Amino acid sequence: SKDMALRFEILGRFNRARAAKLTLPHFVSQTPLFMPVGTQGTIKGLTTSQLEEIGCQIILGNTYHLALRPTSELIDELGGLHKFMNWPRALLTDSGGFQMVSLLHLADITEKGVTFQSPVDGKPMLLTPEESIQIQNRIGADIIMALDDVVKTTITGPRIEEAMYRTLRWIDRCIAAHKRPHDQNLFGIVQGGLDPVLRDICVKGLVDRDLPGYAIGGLAGGEDKDSFWRVVAQCTAALPEDKPRYVMGVGYPLDIVVCSALGADMYDCVYPTRTARFGTALVPEGVLKLKHQAMAHDTRPIDQTCECMVCKNYSRAYIHCLVTKDAMGSQLLSYHNLFYMMKLSRNLHSSIVEGRFPEFVCKFLQKMFPEGDVPQWVCNAMEVAGIDISSCCSPFPSS
Amino acid sequence: MKFSIKAWSKGGGRAGVLQVGGHAIETPALLLTTRKGLPNFIPPDLLSSLPDPDSRLLQFSPLHFSEGISLKTISELGGLHQMLGLKEHVFAAVPRDSIISLPEYQSANKMGASFETPCGRLLIKPVQYMEMISSMKPNMWATLADEVPAWVSEKRNRTSVDRTVRWLDECITSNVAANAGGAVFGSIVGGSKIEERKRCAQEVAKRDVSGFCIGGFGLGESMDERPALLNAITESLPQDKPRQICGLELPEEVLQGVAAGVDLFDSTYIYHLTLGGFALTFPSDDIAKCYSGEQLCDNGTDGTKINLKATVYRKDTSPILEGCKCYTCQNHTKAYINHLFNVHEMLAQILLEIHNTHHYLGFFRVVREAIKRGTFQEFRQNFVESRRDRIFAAALSA
Ligand SMILES: [Zn+2]
Numbered sequence: 001s002k003d004m005a006l007r008f009e010i011l012g013r014f015n016r017a018r019a020a021k022l023t024l025p026h027f028v029s030q031t032p033l034f035m036p037v038g039t040q041g042t043i044k045g046l047t048t049s050q051l052e053e054i055g056c057q058i059i060l061g062n063t064y065h066l067a068l069r070p071t072s073e074l075i076d077e078l079g080g081l082h083k084f085m086n087w088p089r090a091l092l093t094d095s096g097g098f099q100m101v102s103l104l105h106l107a108d109i110t111e112k113g114v115t116f117q118s119p120v121d122g123k124p125m126l127l128t129p130e131e132s133i134q135i136q137n138r139i140g141a142d143i144i145m146a147l148d149d150v151v152k153t154t155i156t157g158p159r160i161e162e163a164m165y166r167t168l169r170w171i172d173r174c175i176a177a178h179k180r181p182h183d184q185n186l187f188g189i190v191q192g193g194l195d196p197v198l199r200d201i202c203v204k205g206l207v208d209r210d211l212p213g214y215a216i217g218g219l220a221g222g223e224d225k226d227s228f229w230r231v232v233a234q235c236t237a238a239l240p241e242d243k244p245r246y247v248m249g250v251g252y253p254l255d256i257v258v259c260s261a262l263g264a265d266m267y268d269c270v271y272p273t274r275t276a277r278f279g280t281a282l283v284p285e286g287v288l289k290l291k292h293q294a295m296a297h298d299t300r301p302i303d304q305t306c307e308c309m310v311c312k313n314y315s316r317a318y319i320h321c322l323v324t325k326d327a328m329g330s331q332l333l334s335y336h337n338l339f340y341m342m343k344l345s346r347n348l349h350s351s352i353v354e355g356r357f358p359e360f361v362c363k364f365l366q367k368m369f370p371e372g373d374v375p376q377w378v379c380n381a382m383e384v385a386g387i388d389i390s391s392c393c394s395p396f397p398s399s
Numbered sequence: 400m401k402f403s404i405k406a407w408s409k410g411g412g413r414a415g416v417l418q419v420g421g422h423a424i425e426t427p428a429l430l431l432t433t434r435k436g437l438p439n440f441i442p443p444d445l446l447s448s449l450p451d452p453d454s455r456l457l458q459f460s461p462l463h464f465s466e467g468i469s470l471k472t473i474s475e476l477g478g479l480h481q482m483l484g485l486k487e488h489v490f491a492a493v494p495r496d497s498i499i500s501l502p503e504y505q506s507a508n509k510m511g512a513s514f515e516t517p518c519g520r521l522l523i524k525p526v527q528y529m530e531m532i533s534s535m536k537p538n539m540w541a542t543l544a545d546e547v548p549a550w551v552s553e554k555r556n557r558t559s560v561d562r563t564v565r566w567l568d569e570c571i572t573s574n575v576a577a578n579a580g581g582a583v584f585g586s587i588v589g590g591s592k593i594e595e596r597k598r599c600a601q602e603v604a605k606r607d608v609s610g611f612c613i614g615g616f617g618l619g620e621s622m623d624e625r626p627a628l629l630n631a632i633t634e635s636l637p638q639d640k641p642r643q644i645c646g647l648e649l650p651e652e653v654l655q656g657v658a659a660g661v662d663l664f665d666s667t668y669i670y671h672l673t674l675g676g677f678a679l680t681f682p683s684d685d686i687a688k689c690y691s692g693e694q695l696c697d698n699g700t701d702g703t704k705i706n707l708k709a710t711v712y713r714k715d716t717s718p719i720l721e722g723c724k725c726y727t728c729q730n731h732t733k734a735y736i737n738h739l740f741n742v743h744e745m746l747a748q749i750l751l752e753i754h755n756t757h758h759y760l761g762f763f764r765v766v767r768e769a770i771k772r773g774t775f776q777e778f779r780q781n782f783v784e785s786r787r788d789r790i791f792a793a794a795l796s797a
């Protein structure tokens with residue numbers, strides 16, 4: 001179709017789940033895919049060569065932060081964000097709207113755009129859809145996001161409807177403002193809260209615009225898990241087969257597995273790196289809190305099945321004595337956690353391509369829930385996804 | 400461990416080879432200061448990007464492990480090399496590191512030395528210290544010293560020498576010492592008193608040690624009184640054993656040590672530069688050419704280092720130092736590092752520590768070459784004068 005800077009080729013499926021090759025201007029990536037967040041043009045504590053070694057394919061930059069410092073004009077002048085941070089692979093930037101609403105108390109949304117108080121001089125500022133796209137055009141990421149009207153999923157009432165319709169009106173302004181459609185892909189964001197009718201209207205409206213890809217927004221904001229997966233399932237079912245689907249702000253390994261089973265392709269979250277800084281490692285069993293006193297005597301690696309640089313060399317005991325005290329502690333844990341997320345992405349991809357996705361999901365759930373106490377919402381989602389997980393659920397659920 | 404001298408230069412300075420841990424490392428050499436055995440910021444997988452084998456020497460303080468991990472666990476893990484995944488590196492233990500493990504002379508007593516550390520103030524007795532050494536199994540280790548600042552009374556200074564010599568005996572004769580392995584570096588103190596420095600060096604030289612660790616510097620003595628003190632020490636020591644020093648930071652101070660015949664130095668300087676956002680840029684490859692005085696630098700610099708936090712680097716797409724082969728200069732611009740400092744991102748320190756370490760190792764290489772050429776004295780004079788001129792010129796233009 002018209003004006004697209006990507007190719008999305010599905011290599012394998014299992015029911016709703018799909019594994020694809022996503023060809024972007026700077027990198028050919030494989031989905032399902034987790035994208036780590038590098039807010040200010042860096043993933044905290046890791047070098048770009050480490051990120052390549054870990055297997056990161058697309059990383060996120062936050063438009064709001066980059067526009068403040070070093071500014072999009074400077075990034076543009078110096079040749080774009082790829083060059084600025086020396087990252088040869090793909091980048092994605094958000095619209096900046098969500099960051100404003102979540103970080104600044106005084107942000108207010110009107111038809112014109114998001115108004116907020118400048119954190120620099122306190123003056124009132126306005127971020128319009130046009131401006132968000134202009135800034136993102138200057139930053140130069142492979143994927144850019146439309147400015148949407150974000151509301152908390154826990155809010156109810158007419159505000160949800162207003163936000164959804166405004167998001168649809170704004171997408172046209174974003175498309176019109178987009179000056180680099182041949183080297184940047186504009187993704188539209190599905191809004192509509194937890195209301196299936198509104199979500200449906202939004203999906204249809206966006207699909208009519210024939211965008212290179214679609215995101216499911218407004219989730220991972222404290223809604224209950226059953227509502228969460230149902231929205232994902234509804235949207236993935238209605239979005240076009242031949243376009244990537246990105247669930248924004250999702251990053252727990254379990255959520256990624258469930259969403260992938262429901263047909264989503266891309267994810268982003270600060271969780272793996274943020275939790276690393278607080279001393280928590282991601283492991284197949286769930287999480288490992290390295291701060292815990294028991295770790296002081298534990299000579300095993302963080303995860304015996306992990307082949308990362310950290311697990312090959314370091315014991316839990318040594319990491320325990322670093323975490324939350326020394327920079328190196330969070331550097332090593334971030335490395336492991338991202339390695340874990342990228343390995344999860346690769347395993348999702350290959351198990352779908354090789355036709356053993358259900359086995360992979362079952363193994364994943366068995367590790368995480370050895371007692372068979374798989375949460376009900378996961379069971380419900382997997383039923384819709386057509387994945388039989390009865391072998392890893394306990395026959396007599398306790399509740 | 401084996402040590403041999405390859406060349407002497409007039410005006411002091413000796414070039415040697417330290418054979419340790421399977422490497423032949425040329426001296427004068429830099430020991431990389433670590434925190435709990437790993438560099439402050441450089442990730443372990445990037446250590447291999449530094450010059451080899453120059454970057455193989457790592458210095459650590461056993462006191463860093465006073466909290467969070469037990470000696471028993473460190474032993475179970477097989478010692479430091481195993482625990483840190485750096486089996487091909489050389490570890491040198493020194494109780495004091497000038498950064499987070501500092502001698503606290505007022506709380507030391509006849510039982511042991513006292514240190515100010517992140518785990519609080521610690522009193523370390525020789526036997527405890529030896530337990531640390533024997534569980535960590537470093538390649539080299541300095542004995543426990545009672546380090547005092549320059550201004551203490553003569554009596555306190557004499558006590559410090561007596562204790563340090565006695566603790567040396569306790570360290571090497573303790574029954575855990577046999578189990579410790581590694582080359583023993585006898586600690587030498589004596590403050591700012593030449594006679595005490597001599598007495599201590601002579602006493603330590605009588606003992607069965609493989610090398611010497613000169614302590615008590617960088618603790619309030621003036622740069623001018625240092626040469627006489629250093630010479631008094633090195634003249635009292637046998638020629639054929641390596642001499643390590645703690646507390647000399649700046650290039651000028653290192654050159655003072657080299658001139659007096661010191662072989663091994665620590666890299667505290669790099670740590671302090673890196674935290675402050677400074678990158679070393681002094682030319683050291685071809686001193687005569689580079690110090691012809693043409694390129695006096697603009698803002699954010701004193702001609703020997705630049706401050707990457709300075710606004711002037713906001714749009715500077717050149718590397719920190721043109722021609723530098725380090726990972727940072729090969730991959731990143733000043734503009735990017737300036738941004739990382741502005742937004743307080745940890746990668747700033749990582750990249751800067753890599754460059755500064757690389758650069759300082761280069762400085763040591765040039766020093767060794769000057770000694771081997773027999774031109775150390777001229778080198779030192781040129782270096783010190785031109786650096787002084789540059790700092791002065793930068794101060795005038797500021
Ligand atoms: Zn790992």
Ligand SMILES: [Zn+2]
Pocket residue numbers: 719720723724725726727728729754757
């Ligand atoms: Zn460099």
